[in-house]
Amino acid sequence: HRHLTGIEGLQPHEILFLLDEAEQWVEANRSRAPGDRRLDGITQINAFFENSTRTLLSFEIAGKRLGADVVNMHAAQSSVKKGETLIDTAVTLNAMRADVIVIRHSASGAVKLIAGKVDCPVLNAGDGWHEHPTQALLDALTIRRRTGAIAHRKVVICGDILHSRVARSNILALTTLAAEVRVVAPSTLMPAEIERMGVTPFTDFDAALEGAEVVMMLRLQNERMNGGFIPSTREYHMRYGLTSERLKRAAPGALVMHPGPMNRGVEITSEVADDLERSAITEQVEMGVAVRMACLDVLTRRSLGVEGWA
């Protein structure tokens, strides 16, 4: 089976294929067209070992809109709490004859580990600091729809780059699609390997914003800092918070994005987040359903006897 464990390794035509597949579901969802039940007979298990609002619900809605039988496993209410291992949990889900498994886990690499233990496609819904591929796809779709193209767009990604799987997957997707990516973080929150990632690193947000066409803000991932340096939120806001004043440095009409959940008043002010002319934040959520419909459809085609994703 083919899995979607990350953006890493995907070719530009494969990413564009998934975005093109998602386009049809944007329109279908908006018009509330009678359901296309192409996943009828498919059992989809969403196994979430970490909290989620957007990703869990949009994967559930995506599967149901296409007719799949969707069941959710919340780790907090499962036998994981009794000490069951990740692999034993995966083997258990597999024995129930899941046709596709969607996994979120706090450990980087957990999704790839499970993909090697089960007999069905596995989709990564976010694993530790590693990747969040469907987030990058929905972000790319949002940028393409709102600005007309991804290639050569000047995109700024600002925040806790070090701990962010969203940043990693977005850097991979956007650079693969030939965007010009600038990443901004305090030096303590910038990955050591950033120089090898095909992006331009900045510690000065104002300098990075000059001429930016897309500004993507990230949350401080305090839950992943394990006693490491956590900046004071006031100081962080002063240097790295997106305000209306600061946004004036970007290109006229620059698009503002945030994967959510937001910490209002820290990395972004409410004035910017709620400005519907500039902010695509709720549209990102909408694109999330369409992208996840496309990914579920494409990855399960082989289970349904239809030629799979090549």
Ligand code: CP
């Ligand atoms: N963007 C994102 O992954 O949000 P959730 O953690 O709510 O799923």
